[in-house]
Amino acid sequence: MRHFSHASASHADWRQAVELLLARLGNDRGKSVPKDSRRLAFVYATDPMAGRLEQVLEELGRRRHDIDWVGAIAHGVYGVDAEFREQPALAAMVCELPNDSFSVFGGRNRLEMVAPTGGVHAAIVHADPATPDLNELLGDLLRHVPSGDVVGGVVGGDTEPALQLAGDVISGGVSGVALGPQARTLSRLTQGCSPLAGEHIVSSCSAQYIQTLDGRPALDVLLDDLDVPAEARSSRDGEEILRALPSERLARGLMIGLAPGGSTPRGIGFGDFRVRNVIGIDPTNRLLAVAATPEPGERAVFCTRDQKAARADLTRICTELREEVESESLRILGAHYVSCVARGAHLFGAPGAELDLIAHNLGKLPLVGFLANAEIAGDRIYGYTGILTLFVEAGENGR
Structure with missing residues (x-):
């Protein structure tokens, strides 16, 4: 030995x-x-x-x-x-x-x-x-x-x-x-991530902004995944939207995992996903800013990190x-x-x-x-x- x-x-x-x-x-x-x-x-x-x-x-x-x-x-x-x-x-x-x-x-x-x-x-x-x-x-x-x-x-x-x-x-x-x-x-x-909901496909994006997921406005998809109350989902007031987010669930931040389109579906763990921070929302244009440069067709999943995960x-x-x-x-x-x-x-x-x-x-x-x-x-x-x-x-x- x-x-x-x-x-x-x-x-x-x-x-x-x-x-x-x-x-x-x-x-x-x-x-x-x-x-x-x-x-x-x-x-x-x-x-x-x-x-x-x-x-x-x-x-x-x-x-x-x-x-x-x-x-x-x-x-x-x-x-x-x-x-x-x-x-x-x-x-x-x-x-x-x-x-x-x-x-x-x-x-x-x-x-x-x-x-x-x-x-x-x-x-x-x-x-x-x-x-x-x-x-x-x-x-x-x-x-x-x-x-x-x-x-x-x-x-x-x-x-x-x-x-x-x-x-x-x-x-x-x-x-x-x-x-x-x-x-x-x-x-x-x-x-060490915990998914917040299911996977999506990046439909359109530009630089660090995701405009649509699954053909829908990216911010709307995120708010659905987080089960935000209906009245806040349709709001154009950024402060109102932020107040409606589940703060305890997102205590360690909100992230997004990105993986090449057509790659193996995510099983246990996050495999090929690059996990990056969601750094901002645009309530008027309904888009998300992320600490990455996503590509159309990539798979995406919102997630968070905590000690248990x-x-x-x-x-x-x-x-x-x-x-x-x-x-x-x-x-x-x-x-x-x-x-x-x-x-x-x-x-x-x-x-x-x-x-x-x-x-x-x-x-x-x-x-x-x-x-x-x-x-x-x-x-x-x-x-x-x-x-x-x-x-x-x-x-x-x-x-």
């Missing part, structure tokens, strides 16, 4: 944070790596560490030159049973993987130049929020990952630039680790992953988790609640992750999303 270990540390002095992190990772430096293996480590640092990231990487590399380091600065990091946000903190997971099963890319080392033996089966990526045409860049990257299994997040905290680790400290573009078929992963995405959907993806692991007699080696900065304690009610749910459903695992500005799955950029990736290998049973 290949060995994974994880650790986290928080200290105002970056040197002490590194010292604590390495001590908690364990003294496997002296242990020879099996001839068929190499060590990869994901390491994430909170924003207060940004000014010392180069020194952190230099010290990690000096002390653990047997490891390839990859990671980034983030608003928050997931460590051992803990979620760190505002305090200076480091979190890492060391992965023992087959030789030639991974390669770190970023900066001058483009993915297609350093692809592992057997090609790229999956990739875990970190993206700079200031990167122009990020969607196009992800689409280009996806051409080198035939499975489409690209996951990760938009990194960085309040300090600019958004620093990444990919052998060196870099900024700009996309970096990460490309995984070959020998380093198998399983991933699932949770959006978020917990249920995170439990769902854990259950799906566990069932896949057990059905194939796999063993879980470790986990990587990316969650939106607007989730975490803000949505789940307590710091580390997502980690507790994952541990409850999958058992105690080496795990590392970060709180992202936006989440990446395939060539799409999501918001308010969690992406859980498991590293697995063949085994007699799932755990």
Whole structure:
């Protein structure tokens, strides 16, 4: 069985944070790596560490030159049973993987130049929020990952630039680790949404405005879905309409999920839907403004987020992953988790609640992750999303 270990540390002095992190990772430096293996480590640092990231990487590399380091600065990091946000903190997971099963890319080392033996089966990526045409860049990257299994997040905290680790400290573009078929992963995405009614089709739209759904004025469709009283539905008074909305039901906001027309109907969870905020109404022209650029023919569903829906959907993806692991007699080696900065304690009610749910459903695992500005799955950029990736290998049973 290949060995994974994880650790986290928080200290105002970056040197002490590194010292604590390495001590908690364990003294496997002296242990020879099996001839068929190499060590990869994901390491994430909170924003207060940004000014010392180069020194952190230099010290990690000096002390653990047997490891390839990859990671980034983030608003928050997931460590051992803990979620760190505002305090200076480091979190890492060391992965023992087959030789030639991974390669770190970023900066001058483009993915297609350093692809592992057997090609790229999956990739875990970190993206700079200031990167122009990020969607196009992800689409280009996806051409080198035939499975489409690209996951990760938009990194960085309040300090600019958004620093990444990919052998060196870099900024700009996309970096990460490309995984070959020998380093198998399983991933699932949770959006933690609760639908307010059934699906619709975007009939007409312009820029960020949805004019009609199912051939009807978009605002009228929304008010029907929310069971707003009839007298308010026909009103042209924006204040009257807003007062009539079910405030308790929409306590965490009103969103709309958008998906390509003709795609698989939404089942459990939100699958391919991009969930975005509804940001305004036009009571005169009966249209909606959304934080997206919808296309005619797209499928749409109004939804909201709350703690109950978020917990249920995170439990769902854990259950799906566990069932896949057990059905194939796999063993879980470790986990990587990316969650939106607007989730975490803000949505789940307590710091580390997502980690507790994952541990409850999958058992105690080496795990590392970060709180992202936006989440990446395939060539799409999501918001308010969690992406859980498991590293697995063949085994007699799932755990």
